[in-house]
Amino acid sequence: MLILSSPSGAGKTTLTRMLLQRPELDLKLSISVTTRKRRTSEADGIHYHFIAEDEFRRLRESGDLLEHAEVHGNFYGTPRKWVEERLSQGRDVLFDIDYQGARQVREKAPRDVVTIFILPPSIRELRARLERRAEDDSETIEKRLAAARHEIGRWTDYDYVLINDDIQQTFDDLAAIVRAERQRRPRIAAGMGEFVTTLLAEPG
């Protein structure tokens, strides 16, 4: 499980999209449920499953969510079943969730999680990105900027921290992390053990 978090506007949706566009990375995104209003650029079932609050409560209470949190006054959660099915096929899953969700997933599966925090190069640039994205009204932007200061403080919870100044550089670093994490010995021990046995059985 690869978790990407950042304050709103730092670039995690853009980076997520770039990761998903690389077939060799073979990542699939966990699509969250949310009670937030859909943005004009968003499609139901692709960016989120947009649901009503009573439906969210039902999912939460029936244990159908792997993790959930309230962020900026809206509810978000990760449908458990889809993630478990994909993991049981030995595949990796990408999550765009906040620090509260990252903590819950880490507590449930500490050895199976890699967490990455994306920082903006400055608060000024963060504001500029939120304004350029032009998806939120000014009150929402102010709310997100106020929350950003608190969210940024959680950077020490994460395995990796990237400053998203140049998008291509950040993406290259992110892809390098994915590749390196996949070569960690505990993750490849089974297949590699077999390879090493064959290697050592070779003559000369």
Ligand SMILES: Nc1nc2c(ncn2[C@@H]2O[C@H](COP(=O)(O)OP(=O)(O)O)[C@@H](O)[C@H]2O)c(=O)[nH]1
């Ligand atoms: N815990 C948790 N956080 C989520 C989930 N889905 C999205 N988020 C986080 O909620 C915050 C707001 O997301 P969103 O409304 O899409 O706004 P954006 O970050 O400005 O694109 C971000 O920090 C997301 O990472 C989820 O399923 N669980």
Ligand SMILES: Nc1ncnc2c1ncn2[C@@H]1O[C@H](COP(=O)(O)OP(=O)(O)O)[C@@H](O)[C@H]1O
């Ligand atoms: N490195 C970058 N340089 C300039 N603009 C960026 C960069 N990364 C993202 N953006 C832009 O900033 C805005 C917010 O990015 P987005 O990916 O939606 O952030 P988040 O998902 O973290 O809220 C978008 O308009 C995006 O195109």
